[in-house]
Each structure stands twice: as C-alpha cells, then as structure tokens.
Amino acid sequence: MITMRFDGSFIPVGNDRQSHSGIMVWAFTIERDGKEIAYGSGAASHPSYASSHFAEIRGLFDGLTACIKLGLANEHIRVCGDSQPVIRQMTGDARVISHDLQRVMSQAIILASGFTELEFIWESRDSNYRADGLCRDTLWSCRSDADKFSKVSRDLSYCKKNGSQRHSYPYLGMPIFSAFVTPNFA
DSSP, rough: EEEEEEEEEEOSSSSSSTOOOOOOOOEEEEEETTTEEEEEEEEESSSSSSOOHOOOHHHHHHHHHHHTTTTTTEEEEEEEEOOOOHHHHHHHHOOOHHHHHHHHHHHHHHHHTTTSSSEEEEETTTTTTHHHHHHHHHHHHHHHHHHHHHHHHHHHHHHHHHHHHHHHSSOOOEEEEEEETTTTOO
C-alpha cells in the first residue's frame, strides 16, 4: 500500500501579524508498505497570499506530483494530512471560499483527477510526525539563514509598499528552495 503524507506551515514577515505576507514551508513523504521511499520539502515567500492553508495545499500538490514522477498514479494511494480543511476540500465535503486559494486548490484537484484511486484521510499531527518534522526543519533552515531571511523580508515589504505583488509574484509564490529525494525507492 502507498501512503503519501503532507504538511504545511507559515510564518508572517514584518510587523503585521495578521498579514498574509510571509514564508510558507511544506513537506511530503511517500511510503510503500510502511517504508519511506521518497520525501520532499520546499519554501516560498509571497507578499499577500501566504498562509498555512496555502502551504498545506502546496505540500499536497508536490506530494501528488512526486507520486506521478515515481510512476504510482495507477496504484491505490492513501493521502494523509493533518489539515481538515484541505482533506474536506479534496473530498468535496467543503468549499474553498477564498478566491486566491481556489486557484491553487483547483490545480491540486486537476492533478488528483489523473490518479486511479486516491483515498483522502485526516490524521492527527502526531500521526503525521515525519512530514511535520520536515516542515519544521525547512522552517528552521529559512530562519537560520539570516541573510536570506532579511532579503526575503525586504522583498516582501517592497512589494507590499509599492502595490506590485500581483504583478511580481506568481500564485505559487517566489521559490526559496525545493527538494525531492528518493532515498529508498524499491
């Protein structure tokens, strides 16, 4: 059995803690019969669309993309995450209200439609510990590189101040880094 787990997180940048300007991090793991065969993580900044919900969707999207790259699209895949809204939106039990999130979620739904059988399951953060840990490591990496973190903060502040966020950044954010690893692919 294939299990893909995903997670996402967000840290605001700047003085306004209610802002959607900041850094999103996400991660995913892929297991075959309980043995990890692949994992990945990434980070992106955005001056107005960043949120933990957005990051969770990006973790889901990248995890599904990795499943396709690994040739798993025709297998039964359990997709597990600790974000009830994302799981409920992917099963059709909840709507995406935010226009900005609708665009990203629709990309995930289109990607998911290319699989033979996906089973979406909500699980607690404790059960999602590996993807959660990768998110924390990614977040720590972003914060520990003071020069990069300062540059991202300045770039986001500039875009917000000059009103250029809709023109300068794509919906998926400005990439900081992304990684996909297949350590034990069998």
